[in-house]
Amino acid sequence: QVQLVESGGGLVQPGGSLRLSCAASGRTFSSYAMGWLRQAPGKEREFVAFVSRNGGTTAYADSVKGRFTISRDNAKNTVSLQMNRLKPEDTAVYYCAVGPPAISRRPEEYSNWGQGTQVTVSS
Numbered sequence: 001q002v003q004l005v006e007s008g009g010g011l012v013q014p015g016g017s018l019r020l021s022c023a024a025s026g027r028t029f030s031s032y033a034m035g036w037l038r039q040a041p042g043k044e045r046e047f048v049a050f051v052s053r054n055g056g057t058t059a060y061a062d063s064v065k066g067r068f069t070i071s072r073d074n075a076k077n078t079v080s081l082q083m084n085r086l087k088p089e090d091t092a093v094y095y096c097a098v099g100p101p102a103i104s105r106r107p108e109e110y111s112n113w114g115q116g117t118q119v120t121v122s123s
Contacts, residue, residue, distance in 0.1 A: 002112050003027045004096050012086055015121030020081040020117060022096030028073040030054070033099035035110050036081045038092035038119075047105040048094070049081060059103045064090075086121045093118050 008020040020036070028035040049070035058070050065084075070115040074080040079096055094117050097110035104110075 002029060002032065002098060002103060004098075004112060004114035006094065006117040007113045008098050011120045011122065012123055013089055013123050016085060016086050016121070017082070018086065018119060019070050019082045020094055020096075020119070022079045022081075022085065024077045024079070026077075029077040033101060034070075034072060034105075035099040036068075036070060036079075036094060037097060037110060038090075038094045039105050039116075040089075043092075045095070045107040046063045046086075047107055049053040050081060050099055050103050050105075052103075057103065059105070061105065062071060072074045083119070086119075088121045090120060091121050 012018050027049040032098045033052050035050045037045050038048050039045040047061050051072050052096050053071045056074045069082040095113050098112040100109045
C-alpha cells in the first residue's frame with residue numbers, strides 16, 4: 001500500500017507559478033501510474049494530470065493544458081506538478097493519487113489519495 005504526502009501549495013498572484021510535490025512511501029512506486037486531481041470549494045473533485053509508470057505518457061485536463069506539467073522521479077519516489085500562468089479558477093485543494101494503468105480523467109479511478117495541499121490564486 002503506497003502512502004502519499006503532498007507539499008508546495010500556497011498563495012500566489014494570478015500569472016504566477018507554483019510547484020507541487022508528492023512523496024510516496026513504499027518500494028513499488030514505479031509500478032503505479034500517478035495523477036494530480038483537485039477540488040475547489042463547493043465543487044466535485046476533478047482530474048488535472050496523469051503520468052504513466054515510467055513517465056513516458058502524460059495527459060492533462062483541457063483547463064490546464066499548456067500551463068501545467070506533470071513529472072515523476074522513480075528513483076526518489078516523487079511526482080511533481082509544475083503550475084505556470086496560474087488563474088484564480090485554479091484555486092483548490094490539490095491531491096496526488098495512484099492512477100489506473102491507462103490514461104483516465106475520471107477521479108473515481110484514482111486511489112490512495114494524499115491529504116491534499118491548498119493552492120490559492122488571488123491578488
